[in-house]
Amino acid sequence: MRNGAVTSLSGIQENFGKAVPKGLQGRHGLSDREHGRIDGRKVEILEADDGSNPAQAASGATALPSQGAKILAGPISTGIGLHVADHPGNDALLLLSAGGDDFTGMSPNVFRTIWQTVQTNKAILATVPETAGKTILVSTQDTTFGTASVTGLSSAFGAVGATVESVVAPAAANDLIPFAQRAADATPTSCTSRGSVPTPRRSGRRRLLRESPKSRSFAVCTTASARKSSIAPRRAKSARSSFRSSSP
Missing domain, CATH: 3.40.50 (Rossmann fold)
Incomplete structure (x- = not known):
């Protein structure tokens, strides 16, 4: 099972963005006695650096599903997240930790994971x-x-x-x-x-x-x-x- 994180590993929001893959890896490590597995299935976290840039984020959101990622976490920015969610090349389930109201009802595969x-x-x-x-x-x-x-x-x-x-x-x-x-x-x-x-x-x-x-x-x-x-x-x-x- 492959999941992905499209987040700011560099750029003006890198300190905040680096917490996303760490959180995913930590959660998967605690999901089973055997680290990195959920219900016995190995989980791999793929990462794409959006560089705090909308175009780079959209590219990463397209590349990770082509590598087998079914669920994408991020981006953490409302502006970048809107660009990714509206990108026609992205058909993965997108979990956003951004609070912009515009994500509501935007697409069947877009979910906000926090308050708006x-x-x-x-x-x-x-x-x-x-x-x-x-x-x-x-x-x-x-x-x-x-x-x-x-x-x-x-x-x-x-x-x-x-x-x-x-x-x-x-x-x-x-x-x-x-x-x-x-x-x-x-x-x-x-x-x-x-x-x-x-x-x-x-x-x-x-x-x-x-x-x-x-x-x-x-x-x-x-x-x-x-x-x-x-x-x-x-x-x-x-x-x-x-x-x-x-x-x-």
Whole structure:
């Protein structure tokens, strides 16, 4: 039995993408006492590096089924995943860990394995009491998922009288301190980070909080590759000011 992983083993999302084949291999290793087997059948994981590039991902999604892969996991990016799912050369079962709403009903062989963006928006909305007049800041990347996140949150919170602002970093940005500083200076009621981005070095986080007294009224949130973390000053008024969400 052969399955495949089309994911970012290189490129701007490689830290997050490398977790996909590791997860598949780990799960198969635990499925039976005999490593790499399910119900006595040997399972082989084939990998294709999408390079964080839609065209390269589509090529990999076509190549792996021709090598016998029946199920493909990935890509982890909404924009790249949409390109692969819509590619006519791909007839394998596609399991996506991306949260874009456009995957719903896209094809009989396309499945989203996590929540979708609209679900997260409603969950965040439910945690903010007396929403009218509040300001919600979205910190995200210049990607398909990031754009959809800002649009979705603007619709959800705008309907109940709140204002949504955004701080958008380039998809390839590694130094997020300037963007976190902009979020701190904006002094919103709440802040949510959407996407899979490298977490700033801890020393940088501490410097930001020390040099930005305005940030003490709320939590600055960042999302790291394959894990989630929030930066909250000790004097933050409420834990409700911090929301975390991860999936590009």
